Amino acid sequence: MPELPEVETVVRSIAPHLAGRTIERAEFYSKRVTRGSHAQTAKRLAGRIIQRVRRRGKQIFVDLDHGVLYIHLGMTGKLLWNAAPGKYTRALLELDNGTLVYDDVRQFGRVEFFEALPKLLERVGPDALGIDFADFYARLQKHRGAIKAVLLNQSFVAGVGNIYADEMLFASGIHPRAQARRISKARAQKLHNNLLAVLQAAIQHRGSSISDYVDSAGERGSFQNLHAVYGRAGKPCLECGSPIRRIVIAQRGTHYCARCQRA
DNA sequence: ATCTATTCCTGGCTGC
């Protein structure tokens, strides 16, 4: 499940192949993944020159000389460089130097061409790696819901998903059900530090590969081996030994240590 | 406005 570290890893691995290249041909195979007219989208992409590939939160933007290709990996999206198209290939870009293949088993992802970005996509908050503490703390005050749910809200901060939300709450000693606005300034400072620290550590390990995730070269990440709580329900807490608990918050599996994380 | 529940989607897993 690609979150900020996985998307960052994909962007880093794909960008050198794409920058400055020309799109010769585009193909789309899924009505779900690409909602616009396939023929029209392909026509608009043909001949476009890629200027750069960038990321905001979990969103990927391929800036073109005219318009932008928006890519969201959803749950199982993969951007693969020079891979053979397969059963789950939903879109494909043939460039002058190779082929970019978009595979997505569950089709929660998106590959769309826009002349200009829709307002909906602009609704996301500041990127998790770029937000300063003052802004982070001010935004926390605006939410009365559980901190876990708030961290997952992309308009609060962009890029955090289920795995890293659990990990940074554990690292900060904050209970996932704690009310966002009730978190003390000192705790919030800790959470802000861990927001950066956890995501940066995950990027250094090229992301977490639980089931599907691989980068554009098909390589798995290794950060899943360093998860303290995610996916460790019933196993002993690495800090205190008490069993990691699993509850559901905002319809998402949430893992925490009842002893290390107090409300 | 803010928050919560529902929906989409399919491979993988469990249990009979």
Next chain:
DNA sequence: TGCAGCCAGGAATAGA
């Protein structure tokens, strides 16, 4: 070996 039933969750959407 087969198969029904459930689970995983990002984010748009609808409803409270």
